[in-house]
Amino acid sequence: MSEFFSDLRSILGLGMLKRVGQKALDDDCLGLAGQLAYFVLLSLFPLLMSLVALGGLAIDDPESVLETFAERMRGFLPEDAVGLLEDYVDRTLRSRPPGALFFAVLLTLGSGSAASQAVIKAANRAYEVRETRPFRKVWGLSVLMILGFALLVGALTLVTFSPEIASYVQGLTGLPDAFLAPWGVLRLVLAFLAVTLALALLYYLAPNAGLPFKWITPGGFVASVLMLLFSLALNLYVAKVGRYDQVYGQLGAVVVLMLWLYVTGLTVLIGTEMNAVLARMAEERKGVELVQEEGSANETDA
Secondary structure, eight states, X not given: OHHHHHHHHHHOSHHHHHHHHHHHHHTTHHHHHHHHHHHHHHHHHHHHHHHHHHHTTTOSOHHHHHHHHHHHTBTTBOHHHHHHHHHXXXXXXXXXXXXXXXXXXXXXXXXXXXXXXXXXXXXXXXXTOOOOSOHHHHHHHHHHHHHHHHHHHHHHHHHHTHHHHHXXXXXXXXXXXXXXXXXXXXXXXXXXHHHHHXXXXXXXXXXXXXXXXXXXXXXXXXXXXXHHHHHHHHXXXXXXXXXXXHHHGGGHHHHHHHHXXXXXXXXXXXXXXXXXHHHHHHHHHHTSOOOEETTOSSOOOO
């Protein structure tokens, strides 16, 4: 591990950042981020409906849980996007017709698979490899990515409700009130780690290439930081400058959510490009092959 950090320090710098930026432009990350945002938007609401239906098996009022989750995302999600999610919970999920879950699952798998394949395409471009895996394997990976995203939403929900969880644990164990003090910071750390781990797994599964897991963690960390910074900046812009409701009317909230998904998707793709650039620069520095297209006879030994 010390060798990995030594290699990483020798690569990081302004030249690496310029190379990542140029490669992101060459690989059309701006266009792929739009494709990704479109399909994620199509799959988001059916996924929420599916999660609420499954959550109903364990809790009495999953809609209230999701509504509270959306409320506590204020400051990270733009205000209009939070309002849109709350309205969806109140008008749709509380009165969903019988059989809606079946179509929600189909829509989640269809549009979610398309979003996952957009990430796969971007990852293959970043690592400059061809897609030679059979369709069933690519589709299976897409389903795994959808399930991973669902688990990430679940993990973030648990983190969001960590004050309630801490109070419950305190009531059971009789711990002092000082036990509750660090939870505000701890839940932010847990949320960051959950997003970073989810992105690292995504970066590991998406490309048609074998590479050491350690060389996909930097992009996950950087993408998580960028996601937070860009979300806060977008939230501030929409609140202080943007007047999307005046231009788009009732569609303003949808446009804001779409814009947030686009920015988030772009950070995910930038993380992929960074991992690819770091791996290639490490190969050039060490004179070994780290990135192998699937089916290669060579073995990764670094």
